[in-house]
Amino acid sequence: MDEFEKSLQRDAESIRAEISPQLRARIDASLRGIEPLRPAGRTRAFTGKLWWASSLTGLAVAALVIVVLSRDRPHPHQQPGEAVAKMTVPPETDPLLSTPMLDIRTADFTSPLEEELVNLQTDIEKARESVEKDLHFAF
Amino acid sequence: MIGGKRKSVLTDEQLVEATLDGAKDAFGELVERYQERLLRFLLTRSNSRADAEDAIQDTFINAYRYLASFDSRWRFSTWIYRIAIRNAAKQHRPEWHDSEVELVDQLDPLAACIAYAEHENIWVAAKRLLSDDGYNAMWLCYVEGYSVKEIAAALGKSVSWTKVTLMRGRRRLGNELAAAPVAEKRGESYG
Numbered sequence: 001m002d003e004f005e006k007s008l009q010r011d012a013e014s015i016r017a018e019i020s021p022q023l024r025a026r027i028d029a030s031l032r033g034i035e036p037l038r039p040a041g042r043t044r045a046f047t048g049k050l051w052w053a054s055s056l057t058g059l060a061v062a063a064l065v066i067v068v069l070s071r072d073r074p075h076p077h078q079q080p081g082e083a084v085a086k087m088t089v090p091p092e093t094d095p096l097l098s099t100p101m102l103d104i105r106t107a108d109f110t111s112p113l114e115e116e117l118v119n120l121q122t123d124i125e126k127a128r129e130s131v132e133k134d135l136h137f138a139f
Numbered sequence: 140m141i142g143g144k145r146k147s148v149l150t151d152e153q154l155v156e157a158t159l160d161g162a163k164d165a166f167g168e169l170v171e172r173y174q175e176r177l178l179r180f181l182l183t184r185s186n187s188r189a190d191a192e193d194a195i196q197d198t199f200i201n202a203y204r205y206l207a208s209f210d211s212r213w214r215f216s217t218w219i220y221r222i223a224i225r226n227a228a229k230q231h232r233p234e235w236h237d238s239e240v241e242l243v244d245q246l247d248p249l250a251a252c253i254a255y256a257e258h259e260n261i262w263v264a265a266k267r268l269l270s271d272d273g274y275n276a277m278w279l280c281y282v283e284g285y286s287v288k289e290i291a292a293a294l295g296k297s298v299s300w301t302k303v304t305l306m307r308g309r310r311r312l313g314n315e316l317a318a319a320p321v322a323e324k325r326g327e328s329y330g
Binding site for chain 1: 158159163166167170174175176178179182183192195196199200203204205206207208260261262277278281282309312313316
């Protein structure tokens with residue numbers, strides 16, 4: 001420790017800072033009026049030892065929720081299937097849903113089928129003519 | 140309740156643990172250990188003795204209330220000094236740009252405490268020459284003996300900032316000390 005540090009310490013010690021009895025009484029009185037906030041770390045340690053209890057509690061709560069939800073859900077025998085379908089499936093008469101989809105399917109899928117039908121009919125006709133020729137040559 | 144033998148043996152951190160376990164008198168022991176050190180520091184940081192006493196009362200209240208948040212990786216003294224510095228900063232910044240004689244006339248707590256003991260207290264000069272953080276760093280280093288890392292933690296600054304601040308503070312106060320004998324001779328000639 002050099003002379004500079006000694007001077008700093010010596011001058012600091014020369015500052016009189018006695019605690020008066022009144023001040024100490026004030027501090028003690030103010031401390032009596034409060035309590036330390038709950039230590040979070042200790043809470044974690046306590047609950048860590050009781051992990052099984054918290055797990056069981058969680059399972060019990062989950063089971064209770066399932067029971068309550070099952071009780072509130074409508075019973076299948078009380079609600080006919082048609083009624084359920086009405087609640088979930090949009091009506092077919094809705095023009096916004098039915099009309100455009102039908103037009104698109106007609107344009108995409110009927111034309112190839114018609115061509116296929118024409119081809120089949122042509123093949124059948126050719127086959128019939130061929131059979132007639134064979135019969136003519138045979139008889 | 141902690142007996143006298145236990146009081147003299149337990150460390151600060153053990154007293155904190157005892158307080159958290161419900162031994163309220165353990166915190167009373169911590170108050171006993173730190174009240175003078177903190178008051179001495181706060182007297183140099185406050186506008187008046189009344190403000191310093193309010194600050195030390197708030198410091199112990201805050202420390203007690205939030206004791207559970209004390210990180211045991213720190214020293215308790217570092218932690219409580221941090222609270223004290225914060226409480227002192229809440230108060231009005233003292234007017235330290237006046238002369239020392241005027242400080243005595245205004246019943247400044249620091250000047251009043253040393254007026255008849257020392258003519259040239261270096262901490263009066265430190266308050267005039269250094270910033271608040273610089274003063275705090277110098278006090279923690281040379282009065283409390285904290286390491287640079289602990290000072291940085293107490294002030295919420297980086298280690299690099301603390302090193303530079305201590306170096307500058309030491310240089311400025313060193314120059315002031317070097318000029319002190321001249322002032323003493325002048326004072327004696329006037330006395």
